[in-house]
Amino acid sequence: MKDFKLNRLIISTLALGCAWGFTSCSNDEPSPIPGIVTTESMFGNYTGSLSILSVAPGISALTDESGEPEGTTATATIDNDTIYFKDFPIKDLVMAVVGDETTADQIVAAVGPVNYNVGYEPALTPAQDSIYFDMKPEPLQLTLTLPAAAESEEAASMNIQVNIVGAEGASYEVATSALNFQLGADEVSLGTGEDLQPLPGFNPLTLNFEMNKSKE
Template identity: 25%
Template sequence: MKKQTVLNFLMIAMIAVLGFSLTSCNGDRYEPIPVKVSDVNGNYKARLVTSQNGKFNEKLIDFTAKDTIITFKDFPLREIVKTIVTDPVKADTALAHIGKVEYKLNYKSKLNTDQNVVELTFEPKTLEIQIPVDGTTKNAMVKLVAKQKGFFVGYDWSIRFGLEAEKITIDGVDFAPYQTIKYDIPISVKN
């Protein structure tokens, strides 16, 4: 009988505690921390989705944002090189010889307090790559464009943006036929 009374008492106490804990949440509201333009600065780990001609590739990359420049210490070149050098073995050899290529992406920032974001307007520069193939070096000029703004989002403190390799010129001649390569960063995490 004592065990039954103790169990009933514990059940009633547990239900009461649970009820009080749930009612205390009713008044809680999410209050976003207002972003500043300087919040964009930092090191990021990002998910990069590269697409070309219906084929998609995903990988993790790192980049740094400081003042008005996003710096990629190792810009993803695989799709560019494999577009120019169609033989997979020669393309992999060329990628190994090229190594890491640093790319700096300029941007202008504008605070949007209504949506708690920093809008990023990009000013991409042409990417220059020297691709060694069959004992010669091809000078590739890749015209990068940003067709949409990027955003530093105050909700999760991430940067989201995209670029396109719109055109490739090899030794002064437009590479054709060519399918645009898209680089999308749907989410990044600030380190």
């Protein structure tokens, strides 16, 4: 009988010790490990601004009344190592060509929303706090329908091609979800069909994007 009581005491003690041990272990567990950072961490929807800067010698940047670069709202989606613009902001580019805001507004309305995609090659920093990416843009193609001079004539189409180049230093900051990159417009060509001629006197521009990823 004494042996039976002793065995029960030992079992109870062991059970209490195990329970205490489990409680202690659960309290000592480390905090959950954050998600692993990869180059896919920059995938998502973005909203921000596009400001146009001139890079031609002797030409000042386009600014507002406060002296700051003019900004246009810009939105984009990043997925599969590609920046997708469903409505690329072209007004400032058109302004650089025609030099008149009223005419630029009419052209933008006639062209309509412009889809433009920019592929890139990403690289994660050793510290895994930023992603740098090398952009591979294609020329921006626009088509403008010109009204016929007379009712008996057919409307003509003018093709506008903007040569786009990617600037160095494009980056995504993991902690802030901030995306910063620049695209250069170094030449504009106009024409009908495949017969395009460079626009004389066009001053190269830099398109500066400052965007932030939307919270899911």
